[in-house]
Amino acid sequence: MMVPVALLLLGALTALLAPRMLARADWPEREPVVALWAWQCVVAGVLLCCALSMTLSAAAAWQAVRGHVFAPAPHAVVEAYALQAPGPWAAATAVVLACGGIWTAAMLTREIVLARNRRATRRAELLERAPLLPGEEPGADRLVVLEGERPDAWWLPGQAPQLVITTAALRRLKGRQLDAVLAHEQGHAQARHDWLLHCSGALAAGFPQVRVFAAFRDQMHRLVELAADDVASRRFGRLTIALALVELNEDRGVFGPCPTPQAHVPQRVHRLLTARGESRAGREEPVHALRDVRLRGGAGAEHAPVLGEFDQ
Template sequence: MILPAALLLLGALTAVVAPRLLAGAEWPDREPVVALWTWQCVIAAVLLCCALSMTLSAAAAWHAVGGHVFASAPHAVVEAYALGTAGPWAATTAVTLACGGLWSAAMLVREIARAHTRRRRRRAELLVRAPLLPGEERGGRLVVLEGDRPEAWWLAGPEGQLVVTTAALRRLKGRQLDAVLAHEQGHAQARHHWLLHCSAALAGGFPQVRVFAAFRDEMHRLVELAADDMASRRFGRLTTALALVELNEDRGVFGPCPTPQAHVPRRVARLLTPPDRLPATRRLQLTAAASLVPVIPVLVAFVPGLRALG
């Protein structure tokens, strides 16, 4: 039974080829939302290859598992998968892949727990820096803090709030504050934090797998571009770019030395010289093509059964 090995080979091929194709393409910066979907489909295809390989290997290694997997399948379909010809590697493959799946889930739980801890700590710090008066309830979309450094961030929760410092308010002119709020709301509405959690969990759990590291890096970059586009559609590209400059000018991100926020100048340049969007038909084609990527391993897994039924 070579199907589990073929699925693993397909997953490895997808993990190697897809990031290179995306890295060499020029359209992801023009359509970050489509690029985000494409990356998700690529990772889903890789994980599906592993999951299907694990299932078929377990079915071949243990009759009890095979009985459940092929419980309602005709005898001809079961014979087509040749479960009885599996070698001793089937059990090892199934256990290894199952451990990988459990490890991924554990890393995701850890990432979510860390994010919850950071959010709870920030809320506690916010109450210390901006305490509520007797009888006052926290509300509104905007919280202003005294501070000499221009900062703005989104405080996630059931009722998200934009937290800005007084220094940021002095710097942000006109509708620039509205653009910052729209940017952060774009993150919240698109649930970008879940993409960041999942990509960080995979990259942290499997640091040797390059596709997961590329997935994490691209998620951090593309979610910012997508939020920039959402803000610029409402308040203009120039307003959004100036808001980015005002918030980050004192951090040295526009100097010659690299900083952790080195992506900010590129975002500003993109807003000031916007690339032309792809035609709607092209966006639809790319989205449809990406959606088919996770379908391929499913079709490969069903090939023997479909042949038997045919």
């Protein structure tokens, strides 16, 4: 019965120390993709420790479970785990951890359903404000332009992902800044960052008292933006994407002295402008984001997210 306890202690120690170590390190700012994988490994390790502890506790408490778990293993393996003499807490530990696993699956299912509903609502709103023309198929345009006085750009993932941008943003974006915006959002889509946000949000909502899950959610929101910034900067240069961020957000007060919900935007701009070994625009041809674009009528988005935030 010592192995399940050791696994629980290992999971608790990982959940306690790993977030602190990652928070104190400075390399996640330079390598956000590696940091994303590191955070996923931390959370997966914690969940794996809990799952293995649940399995071994159940095997120690009930002979039927033990027979299925260790059916192909030699008898010496069962003796090595010392499961023949279960402790008084084996059954209770297995039940509690099983309930936690069921609750986790329920939270993930709930998050997926809510995300699909939000996505369907946003697409219905977009279709209402930008109706299809005769003979046009839904999702045929990868870029949809809406009339609006507020500069906005956001990504709608799905089977036919689309970048939605307002006419005010087009007037502000200069040169290849629009191509950089599209490359930023394509970075989100190609890396399936929406799934990372769904999973981290589900864990944080399902276990609000577990700090590692809350930190996982917060870091996912930050690191996916840094990773997408790097995707755009490798093609069009750091200065181009930094200027696009400034142009889309300067009227929102995010660069003022008072904190705002978009306080991460100045930090991203500062990172792009001060990063060592600044990336130069690649030799690739521009994306030419205005290709396959149809200008749509409709009011500007009142609550559309700024560049770097995409609908999940």
